[in-house]
Amino acid sequence: MLYYLNFIAFLVVTAYALWVFYKVIHARITYIKLGKPEKLEKNTKARLKNILSLVIGQKKLLKDKKSGIMHVIFFYGAILVQAGTIELIIKGFVHGFELPVPYYNFFTLSQEILVGLVILAVIYATYRRYIEKLPRLQQTFRAGLVYWFLGFLMLSIVVTGGVEMVLFNEEPSVYKPLSTLFFWLFEGVSETTAYVIFYIGWWSHLLIILGYLIYLPQHKQAHEIFAIINSYLKRLHSPGKLSSIDFEDEEQEEFGVGKIEDFTQKQLIDLYACVECGRCTSMCPATASGKTLSPRELIIKLRDHLTDKGSVIAPNTVPWAPGNIFKTPRNYPIATARQEAAVATDGANALESNIGAELNLIGEVITEQEIWACTTCRNCEDQCPVSNEHVQKIIDLRRYLVLTMGEMRPEVTRTFNNIERQSNPWGINRKERINWRDEIEDVKVPTVKETDEFEYLLFVGSMGSFDNRSKKITQSLVRVLSKAGIKFAILGNDEKNSGDSVRRLGNEYLYQELAIENISNFRKYDVKKIITIDPHAYNTFKNEYPEFGLEAEVYHHTEILAKLIEEGRIKPEKEVKETITYHDSCYLGRYNDIYDAPRLILNSIPGIELKEMERNRQDAMCCGAGGGMMWLEEKEGTRINILRTEQALSCNPDTIATACPYCLTMMSDGTKAKGVEEEVNTLDVVELLEKSL
Incomplete structure (x- = not known):
């Protein structure tokens, strides 16, 4: 009976997580489609080469050797350890199951080594963000949430591995160095206690994976999906070429970008591809010299504004999900002021309104000081590991001010x-x-x-x-x-x-x-x-x-x-x-x-x-x-x-x-x-x- 209940619970939570994941991704794609279509150069070979270099080879990430190597471990460790995850999930229904792979002992050892490397990478990443306090990295709980996911996910693998060794009376093994540590910890517990610990670890592993699946598309970890798309769609022409405006198009009444949906769909993909790593901002001369502009904050504010406005234009696209408890704080000073004023007059009801969707893109989401601070040096774009293009967006905002509004500095x-x-x-x-x-x-x-x-x-x-x-x-x-x-x-x-x-x-x-x-x-x-x-x-x-x-x-x-x-x-x-x-x-x-x-x-x-x-x-x-x-x-x-x-x-x-x-x-x-x-x-x-x- 417990076996069937366990299996039914597994199916229910997995189906729910997959449904939420699909709905959130579908919502993000819907918001991106609010943008204008863009004609991209047709060169599949060059685009696949970008994927090979930027995604598989992690070329941009390795410009910073320390964080680059750390990310390579996260990236490949999280991918390769999925073979062990499949095996572990099946073990929840078939005790003692082993994947039919050649040289199984070496497969087990490789999985344990990967787990150990990822744990070390998590510790180092936590140190850099919260102890060393690297300036370009945000020190909020939300910014480092992925470390908790990865850390406990890896821990659940070796905990269940150690308990399994107890259940099947295995001896300590050089092929299971980390699991052996937990074998020694749990050695001597009763069989019932061992099964309880195993299923606590098993369900923890499953819920962490499914929780991460729900969390991923709603926050900066969405870059794991959109960065791949962004790298493929990366412009192939020289970065020195800006887009042009067709002034003979009689249907155009406004020029430049005055609303979030005036950006192209490719530009909106940039927003969800952002990993908030701060490499762009750390190299920006405007930021370094004390200007309002921060390339990272520019992208984040545009992304949040797109999400807020998209949820109003295309409502009912995202269901309630546990990930919403980690709701991204909106970095709109104007929105905060409006919200406080609304609460003062309308009470708690005002908290339910989507102030971010009502803001003007220029002046309230992105200030004119930010728009005019950019030197177009492309240091931000050169550093960005996910191929975001900041300069064209800023030029598009300037075009709106100059050509449509006629508003510019003397x-x-x-x-x-x-x-x-x-x-x-x-x-x-x-x-x-x-x-x-x-x-x-x-x-x-x-x-x-x-x-x-x-x-x-x-x-x-x-x-x-x-x-x-x-x-x-x-x-x-x-x-x-x-x-x-x-x-x-x-x-x-x-x-x-x-x-x-x-x-x-x-x-x-x-x-x-x-x-x-x-x-x-x-x-x-x-x-x-x-x-x-x-x-x-x-x-x-x-x-x-x-x-x-x-x-x-x-x-x-x-x-x-x-x-x-x-x-x-x-x-x-x-x-x-x-x-x-x-x-x-x-x-x-x-x-x-x-x-x-x-x-x-x-x-x-x-x-x-x-x-x-x-x-x-x-x-x-x-x-x-x-x-x-x-x-x-x-x-x-x-x-x-x-x-x-x-x-x-x-x-x-x-x-x-x-x-x-x-x-x-x-x-x-x-x-x-x-x-x-x-x-x-x-x-x-x-x-x-x-x-x-």
Whole structure:
């Protein structure tokens, strides 16, 4: 009788858990479908390769070796130990059952080793979160709940294993090292007591698994499902390419994202894929400098808002489940204030209302301070182990503010007006764009109108044309190119702003106008190859302009210079006895994987000692100028360029080298703010190269 009751109870609780799991997953998918469909590139091979690298190989997780190895143990330990779980569940009905696997003793040993490794990983994870208190990890009970699930699940395996050894009069075994410990603990108890302990352990194991099944899709552990989907659907094009808006679509009345359902379905999958690990926030320059923005909190708030709003738009999708006792606290300051006000007037009934669903996405869920704090450096995306894309979401929110609401900071308005009227952010007369070449006496710099023979178009950009400091980079470059015998020309006063800052600040309409005008000029003068000193222009020309018709090879000046050195067309010979630390530009590095070319140039110069900052290459910190922030004042916290300059100064350099006029400006301002501008130079790599020629 007890056997049948046990079996019926097993069927009931298992069926209920599976039903709840299905209903919650179905609800999440329903909420995701509220978003707009998105056309994704069709390349199954590349997508499967992402699964192999990011999910199976845990590539992103292993960027942090300690937590990466710990997660690998969790991931594979939890999967492989399921064979033992199947065996244990069957043992609840067939005592002494053994899986029909070859070399069963070694199978048992492998299961015990896996259990031991997972327990050790749980202990280490608990230490990192609650004792070491790693800053990027949340220290709440809910954040570490998975440790309790895993820890007690593993414990139930070896407890039942030890009791089984007592029931079947087994001897201690090297193949069951952990179970043997509990065999010694329970040795001598009566058979009835042993069976009671076995079934306590058996039901504990079952209920933990089924409880976790209910818990998983309702909280951050949902990443175990959605991260796999997210990795498969990961964009295959360059991260330097933002989505565009079709302004010819007459049905579009609003532009950008003003409601959670305005995001694409792929963007909404990101929200449920988030594991809340905080790697994004730990690397974010805005967070580090005391700004409101935290990439993790941005994703969490968007996720919670989607869940709240989805449950209203699509009600009755989720049944009551035990997991709801672990309800995620909503991190909406506005919602909290509203709830308190509602309770004051409407009493306890107000607690039942879904305040989160009623909030405005911009201003209440995500504040404007957060939206305008992002430098679009992609440090967050580079670190994210589940392939979340933060930058596009922030740009979409900016687009709504700029194009639909017409609400933006005064500096943003001024920048747009200046670029629209004079094609540069300062509003300097556009006819002065070519004046920089008058300051060069020994080199002739022809415009495309003045020569028919040129291999490369040198796109000078607004910084290289108008900014007094950046003009020196342009002048150094043309002298070096001339020395190497490179035939080049410039557009002169016909050159327009590249539009990078405009696009990243949310004015997609003006960006597309500039792109079309620039491409028209390139075609007019039959431009086939483009060189630029500006990584931002380089990125938009290379990755974004092709969508609007550009057909040309695009080079950053460091790529050309490195090639000329390798070919022997320029030979650095004069010794430059300086200690150099090189700052990686975000748009050159993380956006376009150009890390080696600038270093090749520096290492080719006799006398230079290159010292790397602690944060370099993919992990390099932003200078603070990206995403249009060059033209905005930082009103919160510390200036980002100060933090980056401090990191550079920790190398005790004679010179801080850059390969971007924006970065050079920010690092120069940083040395001035630190009062070391007389001791520490800031130079572009081409200026250092020219010293050696």
